[in-house]
Amino acid sequence: MTAVLFDFSGTLFRIESTEAWLRAALDDAGLELAAPALAETAGALERAGALPGGAPPSRVPEELAEAWETRDESSALHRAAYTGLSRQVSLPDAGLHDALYERHMSPGAWSPYPDAAEVLAALRGRGVAVGVVSNIGWDLRPVFREHGLDRFVDTYVLSYEHGIRKPDPRLFGVACAALGVEPGRTLMVGDDRRADGGAKALGCGVHFVEHLPVAERPDGLRPVLDLVR
Template sequence: MLLDWVGTLIVPKWGPDHAGPKGGSWIEGALQRLARDASSSEVSRISAALDAAIRQPEVAQAMKGADASVESYRAGFARWASAAGIDEALMGALYDELALPDVDLFAVDVERTLATLKAAGVRVAVVSDVHFDIRPWFVKAGLDGYVDRFVLSFEHGVCKPDPAIFRSALDALEVGPDDALMVGDRSAYDGAAVEAGIATVLLPPLAEASAERLHLVLASCGLRPLARL
């Protein structure tokens, strides 16, 4: 099984296109690390500036596919922050904040779902467009033992919707497309797995960590969730 990460297993905490309830936490965290005003009004101001900046065509273009490498993401992020009027120190703190593991962002049914798949002998690869190593997130949440492979865009130089990243995941799991299922939350990106011949299940983007949606994935595999862990 191929599983998307942001919006499927965790609540997004950053943009662009990620405005969940934790959306301001990375801004607040960055401000606190710099010992700056981290009031809700200041967080909202910066969040609004970032939201407006990402809608600028040149910024959106700079961020498109930026997760293909650390360098391309850093360059795109710098363009985004500059367009939002964010100074260099805060830009660096925001950039660093992105990669800090936050176990509270994982949906409540992730562990139970992964444990059920593991018990059934289903091999799992997490396939994510990301510019940093997400393995520490799974280690901190105690979930790393359930994941067989991590296929991360910055390590492969390719992002969704390029079918190549899905083929890399198949190779990592040593399975063919007919024996795999891709699960994600974005039709334009995760849905592209069908171009690699992989059956795909799309869920609404995760907005609350308390939401339980992954039983639908297990049902598509003919599995029932294990008892609560």
């Protein structure tokens, strides 16, 4: 393998918990909820699927079905889908729905998996090209910069910047072209068997990791180093 492509959420990074997400937005707005109300509201937001990178919605309202299906194809659709889900939940201030969306894009809302830096640095040391291919509606580059991982990434291919999303093989093709590598010598690493598995149609190898909390997956990325020997 001469290149490795990584998914973002659930693969290299994990979003904060729904309760921490809500608490941070409340703090920024100078608002408070008592502990029972905080837990209840966070639970409602989680069931609604309002946190990008968090749990999927238990039900997508009919009026949001189209935006949800195409949410990763543009920044406007992504915001509309997730703030629409958030608005299914009553919050102490209407402005919190947009504040929550803004919060999830901040570097502080994301934590790298414990072995992410080690694996990316090892790949760089071996001369293996690295790309990030993500279904997303916003620019994740600041997250990598803030956590010191940007120096290991050679290219970012983000669905909203191309109007196509995984599993469409064209998105993986964009990444391979940007890195100047052959798909047959490229490994895609991700946590979504359908979306990330789309790289197989291009001829890439595929390796899956479990989408778990950071503390529960200390070394899930290390097998990648054995696959590119």
